[in-house]
Amino acid sequence: MIEIKDLHKSYHMGSNSLHVLKGINFNVKEGELVAIMGSSGSGKSTLLNILGMLDEADSGAYFLDAIPIKNLNEKIAARYRNKFLGFIFQSFNLITYKNALDNVAMPLYYQGIKRKERSEKAMHYLEKVGLGDWATHLPNELSGGQKQRVAIARAMASEPKVLLADEPTGALDTKTSYEVMELIQGINDEGKTILIVTHEDDIAHMTKRVVNLKDGVIIDDTLVEQVRATANV
Amino acid sequence: MFDIERWQEIFDTIRKNKLRTFLTGLSVASGIFILVILLGVGQGMQNGISQEFEDDASNSIWVWTRPTSVEYKGLNPGRFFNMTNEDYGFIYKKNEEFIEYQSSRVRIWNAIASFEKESGNYRIEGVFPDFQFIENETMVAGRFINQQDVIEKGKIAIIGNKIKNDLFKKDIDPIGKYIRLNDITFKVVGVYSDKGGEREEERIFVPSTAAQQVFNRGQNINNLSYTLKPEKDFQTAVAKSEEFVASMTSYLKTKHIIAPSDERAIGVNNSLEQAKRFYDLMFMIKAFFWWVGVCTIIAGVVGVSNIMLIIVKERTKEIGIRKALGALPVSIIGMILHEAIFVTAIAGCTGLIFGLLLLEMLGPMIETDFISNPSVNFNVALTTVFILIFAGAVAGFFPAWRAARIKPIVALRDE
Numbered sequence: 001m002i003e004i005k006d007l008h009k010s011y012h013m014g015s016n017s018l019h020v021l022k023g024i025n026f027n028v029k030e031g032e033l034v035a036i037m038g039s040s041g042s043g044k045s046t047l048l049n050i051l052g053m054l055d056e057a058d059s060g061a062y063f064l065d066a067i068p069i070k071n072l073n074e075k076i077a078a079r080y081r082n083k084f085l086g087f088i089f090q091s092f093n094l095i096t097y098k099n100a101l102d103n104v105a106m107p108l109y110y111q112g113i114k115r116k117e118r119s120e121k122a123m124h125y126l127e128k129v130g131l132g133d134w135a136t137h138l139p140n141e142l143s144g145g146q147k148q149r150v151a152i153a154r155a156m157a158s159e160p161k162v163l164l165a166d167e168p169t170g171a172l173d174t175k176t177s178y179e180v181m182e183l184i185q186g187i188n189d190e191g192k193t194i195l196i197v198t199h200e201d202d203i204a205h206m207t208k209r210v211v212n213l214k215d216g217v218i219i220d221d222t223l224v225e226q227v228r229a230t231a232n233v
Numbered sequence: 234m235f236d237i238e239r240w241q242e243i244f245d246t247i248r249k250n251k252l253r254t255f256l257t258g259l260s261v262a263s264g265i266f267i268l269v270i271l272l273g274v275g276q277g278m279q280n281g282i283s284q285e286f287e288d289d290a291s292n293s294i295w296v297w298t299r300p301t302s303v304e305y306k307g308l309n310p311g312r313f314f315n316m317t318n319e320d321y322g323f324i325y326k327k328n329e330e331f332i333e334y335q336s337s338r339v340r341i342w343n344a345i346a347s348f349e350k351e352s353g354n355y356r357i358e359g360v361f362p363d364f365q366f367i368e369n370e371t372m373v374a375g376r377f378i379n380q381q382d383v384i385e386k387g388k389i390a391i392i393g394n395k396i397k398n399d400l401f402k403k404d405i406d407p408i409g410k411y412i413r414l415n416d417i418t419f420k421v422v423g424v425y426s427d428k429g430g431e432r433e434e435e436r437i438f439v440p441s442t443a444a445q446q447v448f449n450r451g452q453n454i455n456n457l458s459y460t461l462k463p464e465k466d467f468q469t470a471v472a473k474s475e476e477f478v479a480s481m482t483s484y485l486k487t488k489h490i491i492a493p494s495d496e497r498a499i500g501v502n503n504s505l506e507q508a509k510r511f512y513d514l515m516f517m518i519k520a521f522f523w524w525v526g527v528c529t530i531i532a533g534v535v536g537v538s539n540i541m542l543i544i545v546k547e548r549t550k551e552i553g554i555r556k557a558l559g560a561l562p563v564s565i566i567g568m569i570l571h572e573a574i575f576v577t578a579i580a581g582c583t584g585l586i587f588g589l590l591l592l593e594m595l596g597p598m599i600e601t602d603f604i605s606n607p608s609v610n611f612n613v614a615l616t617t618v619f620i621l622i623f624a625g626a627v628a629g630f631f632p633a634w635r636a637a638r639i640k641p642i643v644a645l646r647d648e
Contacts, residue, residue, distance in 0.1 A: 054557065054642040074562045074638070082559020093554045093645060097249035110559040115241060158559070 001162060001193050002028040002051065007060035009046055020046045021057070022216035028162075028195065033188040033226070035204035036197045038213035045166060047213065048197045052085055052164045053077045065161050082110050086155030088165035092147040094139040100126060100150045101135040107158035125153040129183060145176035152183060156192075163187070163194040169203055181206045182229035202227075243572050253547075257540045257573075258580030261621055264533025265581050268526040268617055269588025269609050275522035277599065277607025282511050284605055292463070292470060293367055294478060295502040296485075297456035305492035314489045314498070315453040318445075323488075324457070324481050331477045333462045334363035337454040339444040341415070346392075346437060348400040348412045355396055357414055357437045359444025367458050368427065373397075375408045375423030382440040388447065390414065391423040393434030414439070417447050461505075467512070474505045526617075533621055538628030541573055545632035552636050553644025562637035569633035570626055577625040581618035589614070 009021040020043045028034055038044040049055035050062065053072060062069045064084055072080070086107075087093075094103045105122035113121070126132050129149040131142075139147055148168060155163055165184070169177035181203060188194050188208075196207060204210050205227045212220035247254050301312045321337040339359035346355050364370075365377040373394055382389055390412060392400075401407045407421045419439060427433035445451065461477060464470040482499050485491070491498045545552075552565055589609065596607045636644075 049642050052557075054640065054645075078556060078559050078561045081557060087557050089645065093550070093557070095551050095554060098245070102245070106555070107558040109238065109242065110555070110561075110564070112238075115238060154558070 001030045001032075001065055002026070002195075003061075003063040003066075004051075005061040007047075007050065007062065008058045009043075009050065009055075010058060020216050021050075024060070024216075024218060026211065026218065026221075028193060030193055031188070031191050032209060033185070033194045033207045034196070034209045034211060035207040036195060036211050036213060037199060037201075037204050039199065041215075042213040043216045044197045044213045048164055048166055048195065051162075051195065052087060053081050078110075082107060082158060084161045086158060086160040086163045088148070088151050088155050088163065088168045090167035090170040092139070092144075092151045092171075094147055094150060094154075096139055099136050099138055100131060100142065100153075103139070103150055104154045104157050106154060111158060122153070122157055125157045126150070128156070129153045143176075144172050145179055148172060148176075148180050149183060152180070152187070156187065161193065163192055165194065165196045167198055168196060169198070169200065177203065178229045185226075185229055239567070239571060242568065243575060246568075246572060247576070253540070253544060254576055257537060257544075257576050258583070260533055260536035260540070261577045261580040261625070262584035262587070264529050264536070265584030265614070265618055265621065266588045267529045269585060269614050270591065271522045271526045271529075272613065273588070273592040273596070273607040273609045274604065275519045276609060277596070277604040278518055279515055280607075281605040282515050292461050292474065292505045292508075294459045294461070294474060294504070295456060295500075296458070296481065297500045299497055299500055301491055301495055302497035303492035303495040305495070306490055308490060314491075315455075316457065316485070316489075317452040317454060319452065320485060320488060321454060321457060324484065327484065328477055328480060331461050331473055332459055334366045334460045336361040336364035336367055336458050337441055338364075338456045338458060339441055339448070339450050339453070340455045341444065341448050344415050344437070346396065346400065346412055346414050348407075348410065351400045353396065353399050355393075355435050355437055357439060357444065357448070359439050359441040359448075359450075361441055364438065364458065365425075367460050368433075370425040370427055373424045373426050374406070375421070377423055377425070378438060378440050383442050386442040386446055387440055388417070388419045388443055389422045389439065390419040391425055391438040392421055393436055394424060394426040395431045395434040396437065397424050415448070467509070471505055471509050474503055478503055530617060530621060530624075534624040534628060537573070537577060537621070537625040541569075541625070541629035542632050544573075545569060545629075545636045549636060549639065549644050552639065553641045556637075556641040557645065565637040566630070566633045569636070570629055573629040574622055574626050577622045578618070581621050585614050585618055 004024055004026040007021050007024040008019075010017050010019045012018075024047060036044045036047060046055065050057050053069060056072065064080070069080065095106065098106070101119060101122050104126055105118040108118040108121055123132065123135060126135055129152055131146060131149055131153070134142060134146060139150070142150065168184070169180055172180060184194060184196070185206060196203070198204055205224055206229050207224070208226050209221070209223050211218055296316075298314060298316060301308070301310050301314070304310050316337075318337070325332060325335055337360070341357040343354050344357045346353055360378065361383060362378050362380055365372075370377070375391070377391055378389070381387070392407065392412070397407050400412065401410070407424060410421050411418050412421055413419075414437065425434070425438075441454070445453070459477075461470070461474055464473055478501050482501065483493070485499055486493055486495070548569075555565060592607055592609060599605075599607065
């Protein structure tokens with residue numbers, strides 16, 4: 001599903017150049033649930049941004065579902081993001097003046113789906129994350145865990161090939177974190193490919209594979225025994 | 234433009250951001266409102282001043298005599314002199330090319346006019362047929378003096394509406410009746426009305442030749458009046474009229490032995506020159522109003538631009554989210570501009586309507602000589618609305634464009 005070869009990325013700040021990714025080689029098969037771990041500054045977020053086409057690598061190859069992702073202009077990047085990827089952010093990034101249902105329907109709007117069908121689909125995903133009753137609530141009327149679940153529903157609404165989650169539990173307490181992870185595991189069980197960036201060991205161990213990043217290179221890539229989130233709650 | 238989904242999206246945004254929308258709208262609406270009021274008052278002043286000139290043909294020239302004021306060729310100052318039929322004929326011959334209508338005038342002040350038992354004190358003026366057009370008299374009944382009357386020295390009279398009401402009973406048609414003017418019988422052949430009001434209608438017109446003969450004026454005339462042929466523009470008309478006045482006064486001064494430096498002896502009222510002064514003043518006033526109006530619009534545009542900048546800044550994160558969810562840059566720009574144009578259009582029209590309503594309501598209540606019927610050319614007002622909308626769109630475009638180009642990660646980082 002995801003194929004990365006010799007990926008390099010540096011940031012330039014004035015005269016200083018910061019080499020963040022120093023040759024990453026990395027493959028993800030369909031249906032995998034992968035945790036990308038590493039201390040801050042290890043380049044894990046940069047890697048996720050490149051995977052999410054929010055940022056571009058300096059060199060190296062990136063294939064998403066066998067499609068080469070390179071030389072993207074804004075237009076194509078936007079279309080690919082909409083079609084292939086679903087994002088889950090640490091700070092949820094819901095649109096504050098839209099209710100839960102409209103937030104979930106947003107990616108569908110950009111797919112050019114009509115309003116009625118959009119609402120039905122969005123409702124379906126909201127119910128899937130257990131928030132059907134909260135459809136008309138604004139984000140600030142929801143708890144952190146609920147917000148993240150709305151965000152997950154939104155990420156899934158466009159039926160992407162891959163879900164990318166950047167510290168999805170970073171802003172949540174342990175109990176809510178586990179609830180969110182349970183949801184993510186459930187989605188993965190249905191066959192969706194999911195990548196999670198995290199620095200929490202327990203969260204990482206709820207995935208099926210842990211990739212460790214340090215100073216821009218992968219130092220460790222192991223399959224792990226998945227801990228079901230329900231067991232911890 | 235007619236993408237229903239886009240409209241729904243925009244109405245959503247507007248509904249959820251009422252204050253922001255209201256403030257944007259307010260600055261636009263007030264700008265247009267003020268402009269409409271200013272232009273309306275400007276137009277009102279123009280109307281008022283134009284009306285002041287309406288009762289006489291606005292390119293008329295009047296000439297009369299006064300005692301001389303400068304000693305010349307052994308003649309003392311303070312000498313009276315009279316213009317004559319000869320002067321009238323000669324001026325016409327010399328300036329035929331300029332003249333549209335002409336008439337000399339013989340005036341008999343305080344003549345007593347009577348019909349049966351009624352009588353009154355009026356002014357008799359001996360004039361030529363053209364005088365009707367110089368004074369803009371409207372015939373209510375009958376006819377004005379014609380060339381035949383002048384040649385035959387016919388004892389006929391054209392009376393003002395007021396005189397008709399004074400002398401004749403309501404049910405009597407004055408046409409064909411004989412009235413006595415200073416005990417000489419004249420036949421009434423016409424009744425006129427004058428926009429100048431009753432004062433202007435207290436005159437009785439008789440043929441110039443008849444007046445001179447009947448009232449013992451010989452060849453003398455009291456004054457001359459002319460209107461000049463229309464010119465293609467105002468400046469030429471003013472220049473021509475000045476040329477005509479100069480030629481005429483220099484002739485009269487030579488003929489009647491008056492010092493060239495004597496400014497008093499010959500009185501000239503060139504209404505065109507007066508009009509020019511008023512028109513210049515009016516132009517200045519209008520220009521000033523326009524200037525203030527344009528400044529108001531500029532202030533409005535700056536206001537709209539400011540608000541657009543703030544809106545875009547405020548929505549940076551939202552834009553980042555939308556882009557991460559697959560929004561095209563074009564759709565981001567479109568969304569912001571669409572909203573801006575929609576809001577300015579509605580607000581602009583609201584301001585326009587309020588301004589026009591106020592003018593409509595207050596306009597008729599303002600009654601001074603210098604402001605009348607203040608109104609605005611609807612097209613001008615509408616054009617300004619469009620300019621404002623366009624300016625708002627341009628002002629909104631650059632921030633929107635920049636926002637659409639921000640990388641989503643940068644926008645999302647923005648807390």
